[in-house]
Amino acid sequence: MARRKSSRNSSETSLFAKTDALDHAGNVEYVAISSETRRRYLNYALSVISSRALPDVRDGLKPVQRRILYVMYKSPLSLRADSKTRKCAKICGDTTGSFHPHGDTAVYDALVRLAQNFSLRYPLVIGQGNFGSIMGLRPAASRYTEAKLSALSEQLMNELRYSTVDMRPTYDAADEEPAVLPARYPALLVNGSSGIAVGMATSIPPHNLNEVTKACVQLIQNPDATVAQLMKYIKGPDFPLGGRIVTERKDVRAAYETGKGSFKTRGEWRHDKEGKKELKNRLVIYSVPYSVSTGPLLSEIGDLIEARKIPQLVNVNDETNEENGLRIVLDIKPGTDPEAVMAFLFKHTNLEQNFSYNATSLVPDDRGSLVPRVLSLKEMLQHFLDFRFDTVRRRLEFQLEQLRKRIHILEGFAIIFDGLDLALKIIRASSGKKDAAEKLMKKFPLDEVQTDAILELQLYKISQLEIDNIREELADKRAQAAEIEKLLKSKTQMWKLVRTELEEVAAEFGDKRRSDFGSADEIAEYDPSAYIVKENTNLVVTTDGWVKRVNSLQSVSKTRVRDGDSVLDVLPGSTLDNAVFFSSDGVAFTVPLDQLPVSSGYGEPLAKHAKLRDGAKVVSAITTDPRFVEAVDDDSSEWGPLLLVGTRNGQVLTIPFHGFRLPSTKSGRKYCRLRAGDEVVYCQLVTEAETVFFASANARVLHFSLSDVPMLTAAGKGVRGIKLDPDDRLLGVVQLTRPSDCLRAINSNGKEMVFGQQKYQVTSRGGRGVLTSKRGSFESIVRPEIQLVDWSEMEEG
Numbered sequence: 195m196a197r198r199k200s201s202r203n204s205s206e207t208s209l210f211a212k213t214d215a216l217d218h219a220g221n222v223e224y225v226a227i228s229s230e231t232r233r234r235y236l237n238y239a240l241s242v243i244s245s246r247a248l249p250d251v252r253d254g255l256k257p258v259q260r261r262i263l264y265v266m267y268k269s270p271l272s273l274r275a276d277s278k279t280r281k282c283a284k285i286c287g288d289t290t291g292s293f294h295p296h297g298d299t300a301v302y303d304a305l306v307r308l309a310q311n312f313s314l315r316y317p318l319v320i321g322q323g324n325f326g327s328i329m330g331l332r333p334a335a336s337r338y339t340e341a342k343l344s345a346l347s348e349q350l351m352n353e354l355r356y357s358t359v360d361m362r363p364t365y366d367a368a369d370e371e372p373a374v375l376p377a378r379y380p381a382l383l384v385n386g387s388s389g390i391a392v393g394m395a396t397s398i399p400p401h402n403l404n405e406v407t408k409a410c411v412q413l414i415q416n417p418d419a420t421v422a423q424l425m426k427y428i429k430g431p432d433f434p435l436g437g438r439i440v441t442e443r444k445d446v447r448a449a450y451e452t453g454k455g456s457f458k459t460r461g462e463w464r465h466d467k468e469g470k471k472e473l474k475n476r477l478v479i480y481s482v483p484y485s486v487s488t489g490p491l492l493s494e495i496g497d498l499i500e501a502r503k504i505p506q507l508v509n510v511n512d513e514t515n516e517e518n519g520l521r522i523v524l525d526i527k528p529g530t531d532p533e534a535v536m537a538f539l540f541k542h543t544n545l546e547q548n549f550s551y552n553a554t555s556l557v558p559d560d561r562g563s564l565v566p567r568v569l570s571l572k573e574m575l576q577h578f579l580d581f582r583f584d585t586v587r588r589r590l591e592f593q594l595e596q597l598r599k600r601i602h603i604l605e606g607f608a609i610i611f612d613g614l615d616l617a618l619k620i621i622r623a624s625s626g627k628k629d630a631a632e633k634l635m636k637k638f639p640l641d642e643v644q645t646d647a648i649l650e651l652q653l654y655k656i657s658q659l660e661i662d663n664i665r666e667e668l669a670d671k672r673a674q675a676a677e678i679e680k681l682l683k684s685k686t687q688m689w690k691l692v693r694t695e696l697e698e699v700a701a702e703f704g705d706k707r708r709s710d711f712g713s714a715d716e717i718a719e720y721d722p723s724a725y726i727v728k729e730n731t732n733l734v735v736t737t738d739g740w741v742k743r744v745n746s747l748q749s750v751s752k753t754r755v756r757d758g759d760s761v762l763d764v765l766p767g768s769t770l771d772n773a774v775f776f777s778s779d780g781v782a783f784t785v786p787l788d789q790l791p792v793s794s795g796y797g798e799p800l801a802k803h804a805k806l807r808d809g810a811k812v813v814s815a816i817t818t819d820p821r822f823v824e825a826v827d828d829d830s831s832e833w834g835p836l837l838l839v840g841t842r843n844g845q846v847l848t849i850p851f852h853g854f855r856l857p858s859t860k861s862g863r864k865y866c867r868l869r870a871g872d873e874v875v876y877c878q879l880v881t882e883a884e885t886v887f888f889a890s891a892n893a894r895v896l897h898f899s900l901s902d903v904p905m906l907t908a909a910g911k912g913v914r915g916i917k918l919d920p921d922d923r924l925l926g927v928v929q930l931t932r933p934s935d936c937l938r939a940i941n942s943n944g945k946e947m948v949f950g951q952q953k954y955q956v957t958s959r960g961g962r963g964v965l966t967s968k969r970g971s972f973e974s975i976v977r978p979e980i981q982l983v984d985w986s987e988m989e990e991g
Contacts, residue, residue, distance in 0.1 A: 606644025742797025926975030
């Protein structure tokens with residue numbers, strides 16, 4: 195990095211010269227922070243990808259899992275399946291101290307998961323103590339639990355003694371560890387894996403060992419087999435606790451072909467039975483989707499019952515035990531449709547889950563480095579088979595080398611036994627082991643290795659019986675070596691051996707499939723209205739936009755509202771109907787009444803159910819209950835009730851209410867298009883009115899006929915209702931039905947003024963109206979008194 199030139203005095207120059215010299219002497223290098231940050235972040239990302247988060251396609255393990263298993267397998271722990279368990283604290287300590295330089299909590303969490311039969315399809319560790327539960331309970335601390343390897347996990351490491359895989363130095367170079375374990379079965383698919391790296395992740399579900407083995411055998415026999423052909427054997431994931439996979443077959447195939455997709459799984463259920471009798475009022479959930487804990491699930495269902503979201507469901511109990519397995523009992527009301535209950539639970543709880551499938555794993559490239567790749571089902575199996583073939587070859591080569599060493603020594607024994615008397619004479623006459631070795635090699639065709647073995651031979655071995663045993667061993671070893679040499683020369687025979695060993699593992703450890711298959715159409719479609727308790731209610735709407743439901747309301751003044759707020763309206767209706775809220779920015783929001791809170795307090799803001807724009811407020815609210823607002827059929831030629839809308843700038847329009855009856859999204863529906871600076875001040879249903887009063891803030895009143903207002907079939911700007919001065923605005927609208935109907939306004943002096951229909955005759959729409967006061971103005975228009983419905987006198991709808 196270039197330095198700036200600057201003028202310095204002699205003392206400054208001397209000081210900077212010394213600093214530069216120190217920097218140079220201390221090897222301080224100036225670099226751009228951007229490039230250094232980029233380099234270090236890349237190193238971090240590569241470390242996470244290759245050394246922590248992603249599994250190896252060959253043994254299906256992440257580094258921490260591989261190191262835990264290796265520590266348990268090797269001496270001095272040697273925690274084999276037939277040995278005693280040891281404290282997990284000891285296992286974690288040895289792992290972090292010698293092989294995995296990370297936190298012991300992360301190591302213990304990985305060890306616990308390897309022992310959980312609800313996390314792994316085939317657990318690799320046998321745990322003793324509290325290793326957590328399907329209910330979501332945490333495991334005990336490592337000082338309280340013990341563990342050892344399962345018999346299946348030994349199949350991942352039994353061939354280490356044959357030098358089948360490369361060893362590499364540990365992080366401190368004090369020991370060696372295997373770069374990969376010589377797995378005898380495709381562990382990546384069998385137990386699955388999950389992890390999050392930098393910019394990538396993996397999520398592979400577990401599969402059935404028998405199915406995966408059959409697919410491997412098929413791929414050995416037919417290397418050109420497609421994913422579709424392999425799926426004749428691998429039907430799909432096989433989760434530890436079962437579950438029902440309802441993803442369509444074509445979607446499963448697409449996921450296996452591309453390496454990415456998802457599997458939708460549901461819990462399984464049945465009618466409870468007592469002996470042979472079916473109990474109609476009890477349902478039993480006996481499996482849940484993968485990774486779902488029953489504790490939170492029970493809480494979810496309990497909350498739904500408490501909130502009366504599913505009235506058909508009475509109670510939920512957890513009757514899970516070791517004898518009966520997973521068992522969640524649902525008590526339902528008599529006559530309830532079980533399919534409807536389950537459809538609701540699948541929709542609103544974790545009884546239905548999408549398991550994300552992402553087959554990203556580490557694959558060795560041509561240079562031996564590991565690179566992340568998204569693999570298809572065939573590629574995963576092929577990578578494992580290629581690795582398995584190479585592992586078997588290395589094992590055979592190791593065994594052949596050991597056989598040849600032993601044969602070489604046995605051949606030396608055979609040579610010396612043919613001249614045993616002479617050999618003994620030479621040994622007696624020698625001055626020591628070195629002298630005897632030299633004399634024997636001169637007299638007999640022996641090398642140093644053979645001579646050393648002869649001199650180490652115990653005296654009883656030179657008996658006739660032992661000599662015959664050695665010759666038999668030599669013949670046997672030569673036959674074994676010849677058999678291995680023959681195997682190594684034939685790829686066909688090698689693949690046959692790989693196949694046989696795979697089938698042996700499957701025969702010993704394989705079991706039946708636990709996850710069933712179904713269709714997404716097999717469950718009744720979720721119908722929200724079927725789960726709503728039908729009852730009459732009152733919806734209280736305040737001026738500030740707060741809403742609440744109350745079942746009974748004796749007086750508007752007695753309901754609780756926030757300080758400074760007031761009741762705008764009280765809507766009667768059934769919980770099966772909706773409420774339409776009209777905002778000042780010309781947007782209507784239709785919300786089901788059952789979704790609004792029942793409260794004796796303030797309720798909650800409408801903004802939780804609708805996206806109100808900044809500054810917008812609720813102008814009015816209308817129920818869709820057909821007992822109060824007439825409803826028309828969609829195919830009817832009639833428009834039904836109309837909405838009368840008035841805006842601040844004096845515009846007016848009518849629009850059919852029918853288009854707002856059905857629930858809307860949170861964004862709502864437009865009912866009026868406003869010009870800049872304008873807003874809606876009035877929106878109500880037209881009942882039997884024929885004329886209206888438009889009143890402005892400057893005390894002008896215009897009386898005109900509703901027949902002059904054109905009806906719009908969609909949201910629009912409307913027409914001019916009253917012509918206003920630049921400093922004036924529309925304050926309110928009053929519909930006039932009976933001769934006694936009048937306009938009541940509060941003037942600037944706080945007095946109420948009344949304007950009847952006789953004095954202010956009907957004129958044309960769009961005029962300026964009559965100036966009612968030259969000195970004062972209108973502050974507000976008095977709203978009609980809110981009329982409450984007496985539900986006790988109404989017939990149930």
